[in-house]
Amino acid sequence: MSQLIGVDLGGTAIKLGRFNLEGERLAALQVPTPLPAMPGAVSVAIAEAVEQLDPEHLADRVGIGLPGPMDAAGRVARICINLPGWQNVPLADWLEPQLQRRVTLGNDGNCALLGEAWRGAARGSRDVVLLTLGTGVGGGVLLNGDLFTGHGGAAAEPGLICVDPEGPACNSGNNGSLEQHCSIAALGRLSPLPPEELSRRAQQGDAEALAVWAVYGRWLGIGISSLVYVLTPELVLIGGGLSAASPHFMPAVLAEVNRRVQAESRAGLTIRPCALGNGAGRLGAAKLALDRLG
Numbered sequence: 001m002s003q004l005i006g007v008d009l010g011g012t013a014i015k016l017g018r019f020n021l022e023g024e025r026l027a028a029l030q031v032p033t034p035l036p037a038m039p040g041a042v043s044v045a046i047a048e049a050v051e052q053l054d055p056e057h058l059a060d061r062v063g064i065g066l067p068g069p070m071d072a073a074g075r076v077a078r079i080c081i082n083l084p085g086w087q088n089v090p091l092a093d094w095l096e097p098q099l100q101r102r103v104t105l106g107n108d109g110n111c112a113l114l115g116e117a118w119r120g121a122a123r124g125s126r127d128v129v130l131l132t133l134g135t136g137v138g139g140g141v142l143l144n145g146d147l148f149t150g151h152g153g154a155a156a157e158p159g160l161i162c163v164d165p166e167g168p169a170c171n172s173g174n175n176g177s178l179e180q181h182c183s184i185a186a187l188g189r190l191s192p193l194p195p196e197e198l199s200r201r202a203q204q205g206d207a208e209a210l211a212v213w214a215v216y217g218r219w220l221g222i223g224i225s226s227l228v229y230v231l232t233p234e235l236v237l238i239g240g241g242l243s244a245a246s247p248h249f250m251p252a253v254l255a256e257v258n259r260r261v262q263a264e265s266r267a268g269l270t271i272r273p274c275a276l277g278n279g280a281g282r283l284g285a286a287k288l289a290l291d292r293l294g
Helices: 039-053 091-099 108-119 184-190 195-203 207-231 239-261 277-293
Strands: 003-009 012-021 025-032 061-067 077-079 085-088 102-107 128-133 137-143 235-239 268-275
Touching: 003 039, 003 077, 003 108, 003 195, 012 039, 012 277, 025 039, 025 277, 039 091, 061 091, 061 108, 061 277, 091 102, 102 207, 108 128, 108 137, 108 207, 108 235, 128 207, 128 239, 184 195, 184 207, 184 239, 195 207, 195 239, 207 235, 207 239, 235 239, 235 277, 239 268, 239 277
Parallel strands: 003 061, 061 102, 128 235, 235 268
Antiparallel strands: 003 012, 012 025, 077 085, 128 137
16 A cells, blocks of 8 residues: 545644655545544544545555644654643554554644645745644644654744733633734634634724734734744745635735844745645645555
């Protein structure tokens, strides 16, 4: 067997893809995330979806991206702060007997970055920060061509850095995290309109909608500025569902980074949207399976 399955677990949907060893997608499937997204229900949903996607067992390795840190071996989901009941969940051990396939786990932001590095906007770049903007704010870091996972495998969680110490409480225990200013819920505190409508109005030149996206972009720029000072990447990629609105908030992001970051620290820096959209996570999860499981 020479195929891979990548799974991207999100707050509203589970996205799956079946790929060859070159990363070409052969089949795709999306199913709703069970509500509440308890570990047992999610495990069953993933198992059923994998069987639906690959009933002939053409793939023997499965990578799964989850919104939180894994153990260093990629077997246990340590915590997913925006999903109920997810603490030290041995998801790989649960799924392997059901799927009759080997399974490895990774952070969803890391998986998205792996996907972009394999066949997307980060291909050929060696120092990259990726942010995923959606239900939460996740991300990943590539340093000198290698995925940075830190001591114990829990890095990187760029969405949990503090940008406002007196800001709203975060499920992580932090206050005023980047996630609390740049997630879908955070956008909802700026406007009662759903993101799609807010984007549509901005596209039509609506001043109020453009002002909301400018505030959103300013907060994102503040967070990116801190990350640039620490990591000095050559590339910052913006992904996740809200990245579709990047034409409306990117000018404010760039203005904030240019204002806050000294020229030497941002020399050669490019900030742009991901190339693979919401498909990066499942592609990167498949790449994780290829890299880890041989």
